[in-house]
Amino acid sequence: MRTPFILLIVAANFCVFAQTVPSTTGSKVDQLEAQEALNFHNKVRKDVGNIQLSWSAELAAYAQEWAENLASRNCAFEHRTGENKKKPFGENIFGGSGIDYTATDASKSWYSEIKEYVHGPLTYENWYPVGHYTQMVWYSTKEIGIGKATCENGMILIVANYNPPGNYIGQKAYE
Numbered sequence: 001m002r003t004p005f006i007l008l009i010v011a012a013n014f015c016v017f018a019q020t021v022p023s024t025t026g027s028k029v030d031q032l033e034a035q036e037a038l039n040f041h042n043k044v045r046k047d048v049g050n051i052q053l054s055w056s057a058e059l060a061a062y063a064q065e066w067a068e069n070l071a072s073r074n075c076a077f078e079h080r081t082g083e084n085k086k087k088p089f090g091e092n093i094f095g096g097s098g099i100d101y102t103a104t105d106a107s108k109s110w111y112s113e114i115k116e117y118v119h120g121p122l123t124y125e126n127w128y129p130v131g132h133y134t135q136m137v138w139y140s141t142k143e144i145g146i147g148k149a150t151c152e153n154g155m156i157l158i159v160a161n162y163n164p165p166g167n168y169i170g171q172k173a174y175e
Contacts, residue, residue, distance in 0.1 A: 021034040021038055026060030026064065027146060027148065034103060037106070040107045040108065044114075050139050056145045057145065059143055065147070068147070070151075071151045075095065077093065088164070090141065090166050090167065091135075091160065091165075094106035103158055110133055111136060117134070119172065120172060122173070138167065141166050146158060146161075
């Protein structure tokens with residue numbers, strides 16, 4: 001009689017990625033690709049003890065808008081600043097060519113910065129080589145949305161926006 005109860009508890013522990021991306025993602029990233037990227041983010045967040053993210057169609061639309069803006073400008077590769085930054089979201093950008101890169105490929109690229117990360121407060125000296133990774137795992141971030149565009153030359157741009165943003169100098173990404 002105890003076995004089903006124990007199995008239920010064990011099964012509940014594996015349902016970490018329970019949040020389902022809606023069929024209308026808000027961007028050109030389809031539901032399956034969005035779900036895989038969200039699951040990857042939530043796995044690396046769980047690894048450091050942070051809460052899982054939820055998918056936001058609003059953030060995805062915002063990310064899509066910027067990805068298309070960059071693609072329309074000969075694959076410009078820059079973060080939103082000034083009047084382009086209409087909302088206070090965190091942002092990661094990825095670009096690649098040669099294969100059909102996915103949002104998970106971009107996420108894995110951002111995650112690869114972990115090898116440079118030394119846990120502790122961010123400073124002006126240490127944030128630059130790890131800022132994509134720390135934004136992925138930032139303790140107070142709750143939502144993500146990802147957009148994707150293809151440049152005229154075939155390069156793929158992927159933009160992720162995070163709410164609320166992270167990477168505050170003097171703070172740790174997680175405890």
